[in-house]
Amino acid sequence: MKGFVYCGMTLLFILLIPATGLAKEPEEAWDKLSDLSDQVFQLTESGHYPAAADALHRFEEQWEDYSELTKMTPDNHERILKSSIGKLEQYLDSLDFDKEEKQEAATEFRLVVNALTDDSTPMWMQFHDDMNSHFERMTKALKADGSSQFQYELNQFMNDYDMLYPSMLIDVDQSSMRKVQQAVQDLATQSDQLSANSQSQSQSLKTLENRVQTAFEMPHSSNKNLHSFQWTALPIGGLIILTLLYVAWRKYQGEKSYSIY
Numbered sequence: 001m002k003g004f005v006y007c008g009m010t011l012l013f014i015l016l017i018p019a020t021g022l023a024k025e026p027e028e029a030w031d032k033l034s035d036l037s038d039q040v041f042q043l044t045e046s047g048h049y050p051a052a053a054d055a056l057h058r059f060e061e062q063w064e065d066y067s068e069l070t071k072m073t074p075d076n077h078e079r080i081l082k083s084s085i086g087k088l089e090q091y092l093d094s095l096d097f098d099k100e101e102k103q104e105a106a107t108e109f110r111l112v113v114n115a116l117t118d119d120s121t122p123m124w125m126q127f128h129d130d131m132n133s134h135f136e137r138m139t140k141a142l143k144a145d146g147s148s149q150f151q152y153e154l155n156q157f158m159n160d161y162d163m164l165y166p167s168m169l170i171d172v173d174q175s176s177m178r179k180v181q182q183a184v185q186d187l188a189t190q191s192d193q194l195s196a197n198s199q200s201q202s203q204s205l206k207t208l209e210n211r212v213q214t215a216f217e218m219p220h221s222s223n224k225n226l227h228s229f230q231w232t233a234l235p236i237g238g239l240i241i242l243t244l245l246y247v248a249w250r251k252y253q254g255e256k257s258y259s260i261y
Contacts, residue, residue, distance in 0.1 A: 029066040030117045037113040044106035053092045080166045084112045104163050111167035124167040128216050135209045172215045183208035
């Protein structure tokens, strides 16, 4: 019995040492990537596009180096990230996009990285008030029967929505996002039709507003860092098993001593 316990304790120590290190690695890697994505955003915002492109390239390299992150990140989330990176690369390297468009692409990238790392309050939720303002202005334009003003306000909303959409896809469940996207398409289609009346547009706008509000208010995905949780749980579970083995060994020793007397 004593030999079995010693073997079990030794084996657990061997397993726990690397597991404890692995538990820290993903979190530290995410912190580094998050800081680097913020550098990309800040450099783009200040107009230092070559430096921003270089920082973005370093981000890509580090992402590929952190194999544990790629394993723990769902395939659809990784596709969103790589799509955002590709878009920003194109915008930074081209003269066809103005400063505002480049800033929006950098913001989209920053929000996507944050959505992958933050399970509590992702940064895209800070745009809730902006979304509400868009709906207020679109509603006001419809009531004033100003089709040109409504189209302008709708375009402004679409710019922000397109910027938030990738990060929302990471956090909000797919069913809700499909409903939001369908409502966006319905309203955009009606605005392109000369025969569309203000009443039908108003109903579509209200539907879209309600669905966007739901997306902002509903609980967000908590399974992004499931693998990280598993790495954290492994050493804790091992310690519990180790404690139980020690208690069993002490009990065995006590019973053995008692039997001698």
